[in-house]
Amino acid sequence: MNVTIIDSGICNLGSISRALERAGATVQVATEAAAVANAERLLLPGVGSFPAGMKALNERGFTAAIREFAAAGRPLLGICLGMQLLFETGEEFEETRGLGLISGRVREIKAGANPVPHMGWNRIVPRKADPLLAELPAEAFFYFVHSFVCEPAERAEVLGETEYGETFCSVVRRGNVRGIQAHPEKSQRCGATLLENFLKL
Numbered sequence: 001m002n003v004t005i006i007d008s009g010i011c012n013l014g015s016i017s018r019a020l021e022r023a024g025a026t027v028q029v030a031t032e033a034a035a036v037a038n039a040e041r042l043l044l045p046g047v048g049s050f051p052a053g054m055k056a057l058n059e060r061g062f063t064a065a066i067r068e069f070a071a072a073g074r075p076l077l078g079i080c081l082g083m084q085l086l087f088e089t090g091e092e093f094e095e096t097r098g099l100g101l102i103s104g105r106v107r108e109i110k111a112g113a114n115p116v117p118h119m120g121w122n123r124i125v126p127r128k129a130d131p132l133l134a135e136l137p138a139e140a141f142f143y144f145v146h147s148f149v150c151e152p153a154e155r156a157e158v159l160g161e162t163e164y165g166e167t168f169c170s171v172v173r174r175g176n177v178r179g180i181q182a183h184p185e186k187s188q189r190c191g192a193t194l195l196e197n198f199l200k201l
Contacts, residue, residue: 004039046081050090083179103153112165142182
C-alpha cells in the first residue's frame, strides 16, 4: 500500500513517515507537483499558520496538483494544518484562500478559560460511522496542538468532534477527502489504528 506525502517544507516528515511505515505503507515523499499525479493515496501534513501553509503549497505548485488528485476520487488525508488547508478560507492573521476541497472556514478556537494553543491529549467523539474511524476504542484519545479550528459549512461532513472550551470539528470528510485536526503519528495506538484504516481506503 503506497502513500505519497506532500513535502511543502512546513513540516518535519520523519515521524509521520515512520508511523505510516509501521502501519504497513510504502512511503514516497513528493517534493514537486509532478509526483502527486500518480499517487495512490495522498497525505497532506502541516504545522504553522494557514497563510504560510498556502504560500508554501502555491510556491511549489502543489495547489492545482492536490485539487486534481482529489477530483480523481483517490484517498486524501489532511493532518493538523493539512486538514485546515482543505477548507475554503482561513482567518489566521488575514483571510486566506485555501484549497477549497471542503466548504467552510478555519477560525480561532473559542477556548474559554482554557489555555491556547490547545495542546495535549483529548478525546475524539465519532459523529458518523466511517472506515477511517473503524475499530477505535469507545473513548479514543489523540494528541492535539492547534489554535484554530475547522468549521465545515455542511454539518453532515463532520465525522468527529472534540471538546475544548467549545465543541469543534476534529475529523471531517467530503467524499474521498478527509482530515483530522490531531496528530495520529503522536497518538500511540489510536493514531496507529487511524493510519492503518487510511491505508485500507
